[in-house]
Amino acid sequence: MNPETERQQLLFVWTDESSLHGRIVGWSFFDGNDPLADLTELEYRRGVDVLAAGWRLIQGSQLVNRPAGDEHQHGVLEFEWIFERIVALRPHPHGDHPQGVHPHE
Amino acid sequence: MDELLTTDEMATFVARGFLEFPGVIPDELNAAATDELHSIMATWGSPARPFAPASGDPWSDIYPDPSAVGAVLRHPSVRRIVDSLVGPEAVFDHDFVHFKPAGDPGFQPLHADAVIDPNTAFDIQIFYFPHAVSPDGGGTGFVPGTHLRRVHETQVGRYRHLRGERRWSGPAGSILVFHHGLWHRGMENPGSADRLMYKIRLNPTRPQVRRWAADDLPDRTSAANDHIFATFDPTRIGMTLRHREDWMGEQDHRLELIARAELWRYLTGDAHFDLDWYHSRLERRAGLGAVVS
Missing domain, CATH: 2.60.120.620 (q2cbj1_9rhob like domain)
Incomplete structure (x- = not known):
């Protein structure tokens, strides 16, 4: 990637089973030089739809057995996929991230 | 109210x-x-x-x-x-x-x-x-x-x-x-x-057991063997406890049912309550042989 002319977009998705054929149940989007970038709606229903749209898979979560004695434990979402695509650079759209600093609700 | x-x-x-x-x-x-x-x-x-x-x-x-x-x-x-x-x-x-x-x-x-x-x-x-x-x-x-x-x-x-x-x-x-x-x-x-x-x-400072209007519990509770893959009563509390959220996959939901049944056992004092036989299956078999890990 040439940072003078291009930027990276990242799409994290979480599927409801360990295959890319799984239904997407969550997502987060990050866009190069736009700290406020977001996708409030996702056009892809399954992980394979993201792939078909031209995104490159750069990481999929490992499948990990739960340790003995802790077989029923659950916490974070297990089936995470990270995709990227490289697009043309554009001027910084917003400036610094204005996220608040007050205590968590 | x-x-x-x-x-x-x-x-x-x-x-x-x-x-x-x-x-x-x-x-x-x-x-x-x-x-x-x-x-x-x-x-x-x-x-x-x-x-x-x-x-x-x-x-x-x-x-x-x-x-x-x-x-x-x-x-x-x-x-x-x-x-x-x-x-x-x-x-x-x-x-x-x-x-x-x-x-x-x-x-x-x-x-x-x-x-x-x-x-x-x-x-x-x-x-x-x-x-x-x-x-x-x-x-x-x-x-x-x-x-x-x-x-x-x-x-x-x-x-x-x-x-x-x-x-x-x-x-x-x-x-x-x-x-x-x-x-x-x-x-x-x-x-x-x-x-x-x-x-x-x-x-809380005391067990949270049947603190609500629980008089109807005998009429509302599901049988311990209420099992969505066997026989079940859709009018009983088990159906409410099975609610599945849109973000949940099948494996998420099954672990949720295990956790919810444990919490319902605590709240009701009913040590045998179960949802879809997940606890019962393991508990009934546990005495038959040692756990292999």
Whole structure:
């Protein structure tokens, strides 16, 4: 990637089973030089739809057995996929991230 | 209004981790509480703060008369929540006044409060909205059904959108109550009105067993062998406890059923309660041979 002319977009998705054929149940989007970038709606229903749209898979979560004695434990979402695509650079759209600093609700 | 929560409300709380009570606090009390919350916010951390409770104080003693916040907390619609879920002998943990100005684009990462909590006994968090919150008004975001998962604070902040996430909106005087583990966040407020919200956390001091209006439990409870893949009664409480959120996969949902059955056992004192035979299958077979690990 040439940072003078291009930027990276990242799409994290979480599927409801360990295959890319799984239904997407969550997502987060990050866009190069736009700290406020977001996708409030996702056009892809399954992980394979993201792939078909031209995104490159750069990481999929490992499948990990739960340790003995802790077989029923659950916490974070297990089936995470990270995709990227490289697009043309554009001027910084917003400036610094204005996220608040007050205590968590 | 019933003096205590119903069995069905309790089952919804166990399954989804929250209950919502829109517009239950009257307008005149909302106005007085708004003034008091602004005073608390303006004096936070200083000796001038009115009504500053300390962690461990008895619930019944905090925000005494003539506190408007105290009047909200002791309103029958809130008292029935507290009495049913943590009991009237609950104690104060902490509280906070959350103010989100109109037009504020900042949002919090998704999080669970406090730290990883392996206990079955649980705290509650009450959210009070003294004024109406529009859909774009910065209402608290929360993800139903996440409360029993063992995560640590902003460990879940990576999740920007989860299917089924709620963003609170509703009339003035609305109350939300969360299981302490529910994932939630403050949201951006692109709307035109400032948003004020008060949150308080309470700890139980006695077992939370059948504190609600549980007289109908024998009629409402499901049989221990109520099993969606065998025979089941769709009119009983098991169907409420099986509620599946849109973000859940099959493997998520099965672990949820195991966790919810454990919580329902604790709340009812029924050590044999089960959902879909998951506990029963293992417990009945456990004596037949050693566990292979």
